[in-house]
Amino acid sequence: MAKSKSPVPAFLKDLIDARSPTGAEYEAQAVLDKYLKPAADVYEKDAMGNRIATLNPKGNPTLMLAGHMDELGLIVRYVDDNGFVYFDVLGGHDNVMISGRRVTVLNKQGDVSGVTGKRAIHLMSPEDRKKVPQIHQMWIDIGAKSRDEALERISIGDPVVYQHGFELIHGTVGASRAFDNKSGCYVVSEALRRLADSKKKLTAKVVSVATTQEEIGTRGAVTSSYAVNPDLGIAVDVGHATDHPDCEPKKYGKQTLGGGPIIGRGPNINPFMFERLVECAEKQNIPYQVECEPRPTGTDARAIQMARAGVAAAVVSIPLRYMHTPSEVVDLADVENTVKLIVAFAQSLKKGERGVW
Numbered sequence: 564m565a566k567s568k569s570p571v572p573a574f575l576k577d578l579i580d581a582r583s584p585t586g587a588e589y590e591a592q593a594v595l596d597k598y599l600k601p602a603a604d605v606y607e608k609d610a611m612g613n614r615i616a617t618l619n620p621k622g623n624p625t626l627m628l629a630g631h632m633d634e635l636g637l638i639v640r641y642v643d644d645n646g647f648v649y650f651d652v653l654g655g656h657d658n659v660m661i662s663g664r665r666v667t668v669l670n671k672q673g674d675v676s677g678v679t680g681k682r683a684i685h686l687m688s689p690e691d692r693k694k695v696p697q698i699h700q701m702w703i704d705i706g707a708k709s710r711d712e713a714l715e716r717i718s719i720g721d722p723v724v725y726q727h728g729f730e731l732i733h734g735t736v737g738a739s740r741a742f743d744n745k746s747g748c749y750v751v752s753e754a755l756r757r758l759a760d761s762k763k764k765l766t767a768k769v770v771s772v773a774t775t776q777e778e779i780g781t782r783g784a785v786t787s788s789y790a791v792n793p794d795l796g797i798a799v800d801v802g803h804a805t806d807h808p809d810c811e812p813k814k815y816g817k818q819t820l821g822g823g824p825i826i827g828r829g830p831n832i833n834p835f836m837f838e839r840l841v842e843c844a845e846k847q848n849i850p851y852q853v854e855c856e857p858r859p860t861g862t863d864a865r866a867i868q869m870a871r872a873g874v875a876a877a878v879v880s881i882p883l884r885y886m887h888t889p890s891e892v893v894d895l896a897d898v899e900n901t902v903k904l905i906v907a908f909a910q911s912l913k914k915g916e917r918g919v920w
């Protein structure tokens with residue numbers, strides 16, 4: 564029997580496998596250096612850890628694409644006398660999801676496996692059972708017998724990640740930790756690779772940035788959008804698919820897994836950018852959805868729009884269920900359609916188009 568082609572591109576799989584908690588994005592950087600650098604005319608690294616790939620450097624206008632490479636994590640705060648490891652969070656966690664996980668402490672000397680523990684249900688009072696545990700009421704058990712023994716293997720400030728890898732659960736639907744935002748980081752990087760390979764002439768200068776520290780306040784995008792100084796910018800991130808049993812569309816709108824890229828609309832999004840994205844999707848027969856964004860979005864587009872004297876920004880999101888949990892769900896068909904949309908947008912740009920209105 565012929566082996567069917569995997570719907571999982573190797574570049575995306577390698578990005579997901581790379582552990583890149585906010586502020587310690589080393590492994591994702593290495594993947595980008597491998598796949599993205601060869602496609603770029605200019606490839607830069609900076610003190611924030613961003614990776615900045617430029618195509619057609621003399622082009623006009625300048626389009627910046629941003630997809631953050633960092634993922635949620637934990638960070639070692641304190642080790643008690645018995646060798647139990649207390650932690651804080653990198654990014655916004657739902658505390659009910661933290662305990663009972665296998666985790667890896669990323670120490671300089673090598674990986675240290677552990678388990679996130681808390682008091683068992685049998686030992687809780689009826690009131691305690693109703694409460695969400697606070698961070699300091701949980702710990703990481705690395706099997707150490709004392710503080711000294713633990714500190715031979717781990718250090719204060721070490722980042723920690725969940726051991727929840729990628730799995731295709733059905734058809735093109737996959738589950739993994741950190742689809743937020745390895746999928747968006749893949750999209751902007753892959754779009755640049757395809758633009759480099761395309762025979763279609765590119766008028767715009769395209770700068771694809773894999774940003775760091777998005778999860779603690781779009782920090783890599785703040786500095787890189789200053790450096791790149793774009794006319795136009797698109798942040799590609801994940802967005803909430805609201806098609807599961809506990810999401811009220813009256814409150815959250817209707818966005819579907821498998822429904823195609825979500826194009827944001829609202830004050831964070833420049834009207835020219837929105838219209839052009841919709842036009843490109845329709846011309847290319849790419850399915851798409853529109854989401855209302857009444858405030859500055861929690862994405863890199865927030866930073867891009869407010870950079871220097873202001874930039875025409877847009878947000879394109881990949882629908883995702885169970886955001887910021889160790890098992891996020893994405894349809895890889897949406898990821899591929901988002902790449903196509905970004906490529907079409909970049910190729911549609913004409914000289915002087917700057918989103919002025």
Ligand SMILES: [Zn+2]
Nearest residue numbers: 743744778887
């Ligand atoms: Zn996030």
